[in-house]
Amino acid sequence: MLTEQFVAAIAAPSKPNTGVARDVGIFVHEFQPMAAQRAAFKKSAAPPNCIAVSATHIFAAQADKAVVHVYSREKGNQELLVPFQERIHSLALAAEDSVLLLGTEGGRILICTSRLVSTPPSHLQRVTSLAVDPTSNFFLSGSTDSQIHVWSLPALLSFAPDTSRAPLHTLSTHRGPVTALTVGHSTSSANIAVSASSDNSAIVWNYQTGTLLRTYLLEVTPQALVLDPADRAVHAAYADGSIQTIDFFAGDAVAPASATNTLHDPAHAHRPLQPPPRTRFNATSQNLGPALSISLNWDGTTLISGHESGKIASWDVAKGAYSSTLGNLPGAVTNLSFLEPTGWPETKEAKFKIPAVVKPKPDTGNGDSIIGIVPALYTMNVQLTGRLNTSISAATAEIGAPQLSLFEEALTHPSFPDELLDEGLAELAAWDGGSQNTASKSVDFLPLAPAGEEVGQTANEQLEDLKARFKKLQEIQKVTFGQITQLKQERRTWVDLEAKREARKARRRARLFAKPKGHAAAGADDNDHDEDSSDHDEVMADSEEDSGDEEVKTKKRGPHGSNDDIIGKGEESHSSEDDLGDLERSSASEKESDGDDG
Structure with a gap:
């Protein structure tokens, strides 16, 4: 009542x-x-x-x-x-x-x-x-x-x-x-x-x-x-x-x-x-x-x-x-x-x-509790009247006691269930190379698996799987690093070649266009004629290459060590050969005049 x-x-x-x-x-x-x-x-x-x-x-x-x-x-x-x-x-x-x-x-x-x-x-x-x-x-x-x-x-x-x-x-x-x-x-x-x-x-x-x-x-x-x-x-x-x-x-x-x-x-x-x-x-x-x-x-x-x-x-x-x-x-x-x-x-x-x-x-101001732990002299006087919540064991399972899944127990537990803590410690021990017998079964919390059902791999199997994946990743990493190093070397080579090529072009243009204005200084030797002729040929070839009008270009080594540029068919080829002949005749006349002056 x-x-x-x-x-x-x-x-x-x-x-x-x-x-x-x-x-x-x-x-x-x-x-x-x-x-x-x-x-x-x-x-x-x-x-x-x-x-x-x-x-x-x-x-x-x-x-x-x-x-x-x-x-x-x-x-x-x-x-x-x-x-x-x-x-x-x-x-x-x-x-x-x-x-x-x-x-x-x-x-x-x-x-x-x-x-x-x-x-x-x-x-x-x-x-x-x-x-x-x-x-x-x-x-x-x-x-x-x-x-x-x-x-x-x-x-x-x-x-x-x-x-x-x-x-x-x-x-x-x-x-x-x-x-x-x-x-x-x-x-x-x-x-x-x-x-x-x-x-x-x-x-x-x-x-x-x-x-x-x-x-x-x-x-x-x-x-x-x-x-x-x-x-x-x-x-x-x-x-x-x-x-x-x-x-x-x-x-x-x-x-x-x-x-x-x-x-x-x-x-x-x-x-x-x-x-x-x-x-x-x-x-x-x-x-x-x-x-x-x-x-x-x-x-x-x-x-x-x-x-x-x-x-x-x-x-x-x-x-x-x-x-x-x-x-x-x-x-x-x-x-x-x-x-x-x-x-x-x-x-x-x-x-x-x-x-x-x-x-x-009276509270002493927590002088002995530096990090917030319970003081040593603290006492609590209570009488336990109900049954304490204990973790599910084989003994309780045999007598038909109500069982909760680890997920349900974690939801209502005041801190962390012992089984969950033991599982985390065992996993840490496995990662540190500890004893293989300390690993416990892993439980998947997301699908809410029933209690007592094995889900997923054991800790040892997961560890071996991770080691194999790690080894494969290391091999891929080595190959990737080798390819990156090779690409860096090729890029450095092409950059150096391009820099040298630009420097030669600048030098040759300066020599080529400086003589018609100043008619060269007195006292130059006969070898200048060959060098100027070669510089002129290379400058002309570079100019035609930069203009985008060249169709086919082939390099051929001459009998005197000079480079003769052979250009494909067309009107531009004939005009370039005429200009080259005029420049050669002009260079020869300048050489004769320089010899007379000497």
Whole structure:
């Protein structure tokens, strides 16, 4: 049978003549199937937002002392008293109830595990409210300085010395002290948080980005907030004892109700809304007094509120009306919290529990943790309750235990499966030329092969295949390098020949065209005639070659060592021979004149 309970805490008792036992400050009530008190804990006076309940313990910060009382739910008594240097004004649990967050009077956030981590005093005044998101990656802190800070819990718990302990975002739109703070139930990046302030406003935030989504203007100051399980609406409790439901899908006179949630629409972010008066309901005939705390049951159909008169009222959310009074406690009900329902047919068993709470040791600033490892004196006290996840072996396979493929195990493993690490180490050993027996079977993750099926080659076969490919690549590389070297030599030879040819052409042209202008200098010998004739022939051949008119060219060595150019048929051949004869006769006459002058 489904059983649902809630925890109520009061401040200092104000009704001495009641049927409740003396000094009782925390009560555990059964909500369904039968409304009755199930447990009570003494010597506690907790202000608002100063109760945190786990599956095994109840933590209560005291109103007049800088201490936190720890109660064991199993034993039904006070287990521990933890003192602090300053008063605590808010409490919250995170990371499956294994981390306790405390907001101090000086504006700090204390984080308790088996060590005590403190943040810088980011708030200027006391921290009055704390809220943790479902993933425990973020938590929010609200203060009377009107500021809301968003923190990263893993960063604050890190052992690395260079990790920042500053808030991720600061939400500073409120103009008065923050009175209430609550976070949605989603684990996505679009999860929301709602804050209330004494400036009579309630603001919806995307706390992961620090973006303001919606502002609601209220008639009075909300004292407590709670979100609907589907995050469709937020319920607010007021000092006059009334309750109001702020529906995110409903609008106002300017913007009527819509079938879609426009919280994340930037066009509506900076336009404040005022909820309709009909969404606010009260029970004036019950003399409940100011509402100080509020909580919703697991399905969101029933809301309970704690009042200054000590009464706990029940409200029908669907009808928006008062239902009944569940109890009358001896003091102002400052804290209310529904517990997780029990009695489900299939319940996920917790893998560990904390049998006893120990006093945390102050953090030493990670002096011994240079690279962020866990210090040597760090201790953790937990009791393992469930079955540990072990790697699949032949023994478990024989008894019919459920088997997961290596790919599925890697998806859900907190780090890396042992089999995957062993495979990587074996492959590295094979590459380094290690033992051939250390290689394990390779698994192909892409096709999602079933467990136990061999896919691909073994590491040794892959290694031999790679060696053969490497040898072939080396042979191809040698041949390629030889061809490249030969091409470089041929190119260098042709470049040198072309350079020499251009130099000879330039020299011969200079000699040929310098003599007709200056008629040569006196004292030249007879050999100049042969050289000039040869130079003239080569220049003429080069000129015809450059002009592109040559059809066939053949080199023939003459009897005197000179080159005679034989040109193919055509008119250009006859004209070239005539010009050559004229030049030879001119050279002979010049030679005779030079001889006479000598």
